[in-house]
Amino acid sequence: MAKLTPRSENYSQWYNELVVKADLAEQSAVRGCMVIKPYGYAIWEKMQRILDEKFKETGVQNAYFPLLIPKNFLSREAEHVEGFAKECAVVTHHRLMKDPEGNGVVVDPEARLEEELIIRPTSETIIWNTYKNWITSWRDLPILCNQWCNVMRWEMRTRLFLRTAEFLWQEGHTAHATSQEAQEEAIRMVNVYADFARNYMAMPVVVGHKSPNERFAGALDTLTIEAMMQDGKALQAGTSHFLGQNFAKAFDVQFANKEGALEYVWATSWGVSTRLMGALIMCHSDDNGLVLPPALAPHQVVMVPIFGSAEQLEAILAKMETLKARLAAKGISVKIDSRDNLRPGFKFAEWEMKGVPVRVAIGGRDLENGTVEVARRDTLTKESLSFEGVENYIETLLKDIQANIYKKAEDFRAANVQKVDSWDEFKEKIQNGGFLLCHWDGTKETEEKIKAETKATIRCIPEDSFICEEEGKCIYSGKPSSRRVIFAISY
């Protein structure tokens, strides 16, 4: 198996190669749209299962709304249309016909739609048009719906998982009687995301508010979880929006309150997407390939027999089946790689590339000695252990790995966060990546000038980490500021 370009040489190329070589995804025949391969999809499915359960624990129910949205819906909310109109795939016809000139099929000009339909870039508009019929009284609230689906945003530059024209995601859309309830919901869900990122993806994240400039199109407040990748860039991994009454007003959704008076409904929306796959990869992986946290690995343990004869293979596989059963009883998933046409070294490299947390090898000498070799993916170290009881060791090891890769990412982040107080220092340091904690005067103008000069943006006004409430002066304008915000160059 050919090696990856090292991260130090070309981080971007390393990523692109890894995604393909680890069998996660590939480009399709359609510009910007990816094929998610079975191994990559198995990781996404694990993410889905865990998140779905967490959503349901908060009372959220799943539903499904149409893929296509009438064009006029988009323009009902002024900022929303501004944010999405430029990247919409538009359906204009509903039929093909034989090419009169004999070349396959052409669009049937008679089958033009009266009104064009757009493929959902996000579903606020069609959902609030639906909620209008579901809500009349305060008793109908809250509505807590989520859908797992595909969406499409016609991005000009795409990268597997990180930015694709079509992507998979979940979008939660909730409706509430009061502003406070809706704001609490938006906070609750961003915290579900933060918890998932930290405890399952083993990825440290900062929770914070977006600056007005970086908000979702149509939101009054956008909460975000921001992670730091190994190149020091920031990645927005999930967002939760307080939408105020904007969509209720755009689609005329009112409810009778307890006193019988009509009020507009308060809204949130929140989502994470297959972009999380990109974050997961870039947060932990190394020059040998993917490094998966045990909590999300399709196979937590892979077993590779090292054999001379068919008889020996049989004896080794019997031991492996025994160990597999013992591990399965602990809820640990195991893959036995018994392929007979590949050398152990090739298999080792392949499973390293695919990020399997623990590798167990058994050879002829192990059979004699009652031992197994256990290797861990995160540190690339291995040791020889007694076969008896090794399942307990592996169980603990998986927890260690989960904790270790979190700590490694956290240490990396800690080493790459710094307070910066002058514009010259900012311009110099931002080129090396990392999060810069700086004072900002709170204006859009300053934010835009900083972006224009350095490509850095305000990733968030942190809420739960790096809270730096202190008086200071904006690094750019010198105007007074009462707290630092996080600047970084981002994906």
Next chain:
Amino acid sequence: MAKLTPRSENYSQWYNELVVKADLAEQSAVRGCMVIKPYGYAIWEKMQRILDEKFKETGVQNAYFPLLIPKNFLSREAEHVEGFAKECAVVTHHRLMKDPEGNGVVVDPEARLEEELIIRPTSETIIWNTYKNWITSWRDLPILCNQWCNVMRWEMRTRLFLRTAEFLWQEGHTAHATSQEAQEEAIRMVNVYADFARNYMAMPVVVGHKSPNERFAGALDTLTIEAMMQDGKALQAGTSHFLGQNFAKAFDVQFANKEGALEYVWATSWGVSTRLMGALIMCHSDDNGLVLPPALAPHQVVMVPIFGSAEQLEAILAKMETLKARLAAKGISVKIDSRDNLRPGFKFAEWEMKGVPVRVAIGGRDLENGTVEVARRDTLTKESLSFEGVENYIETLLKDIQANIYKKAEDFRAANVQKVDSWDEFKEKIQNGGFLLCHWDGTKETEEKIKAETKATIRCIPEDSFICEEEGKCIYSGKPSSRRVIFAISY
């Protein structure tokens, strides 16, 4: 809650009303596209979970392929394009812009795609174009992929769940080294569907082959499961196709066999969709609403307190929580309906409409006597039982209900299957619905004439039920035939 139109009066209207009143789905603002409401989606999710597990037990893995397909892909396989071209939603542009005349947004004429893209009506073409890169040797085979996704077929007449422009489904696409392996796979999967229909949906089905005329566009053989609805019409509930080498040839997918010679790959595809929801509803439900098999009910038991005072309510709810915990320990899902603004009678009717298999009511007298009232949805009967140990009774009752509704559907079907041997008898009987087992001369011409005169089609050439291998004469042409096939009017 307003009553449904009785089935005897207008079956079709009964269905349409039930879908909406049971909170399963509704029409959206987009022609032919439905909104699947949380209660309906919860049933679909149960179906998905069970089927997904069964697929995986056979070695199938999930993946994801693009929503959009280049137009020219469709015409690579001659029959395929014939089958789908007329109902394709076509994407022609990738951007909207502000209307120069000031009315919202319009399609940006500059953003016309070089080649139009169609929204997948099914994914054989894009998947086989992908498989081309995955397959070089016999060692790469078999490939067993499935995807859960949305598809779109621009149907002119739509009905919730049964026929919608957008629907949700799973589509399995497998690649094999030999014809025999592929045929075995197609049979394996239709049997997974039959097992699911019978044991979870409690719906009897006939497994059989479609006549050439009714095959999937591009298949050499289509296997189907056919169910009978309460109006005697047939419903095709799932299909599994042996595609031969048609798609491998269309996309030039060859593999080197063990001898090193190049051969085209053999294919299957198989799918079930949200249409199953329609089948489930129409198979079991009655004039009071939905009847759900316990295996697919989001709530298997609903509990309704009947109370005078707040104090009494508290005591009843405490008992209900105890019983809920006992049932949960048996894996039985329970909903306690403690809403304080609705009368018990209203709640009873609502949960009847929603098809919850078992209803438990506890009132003041029950508190005194240590009893509960247990009602079953399928027979609408109820009885008073001792509170202690009632969880065991309910556990058995759920199994009884599952078996009973299957038997009811099977008895209904048995009463509506008959052998018919003359054309006059056929024309008369087919108007009453049901499955008519008839001899057929095997020609497309006869099949089409029968359809034109009676609307009846050959639902299948049965494989595992109603096998009628016997000599006879075609009911229409009088030509010789060696087995009966099933004719019916279908959804």
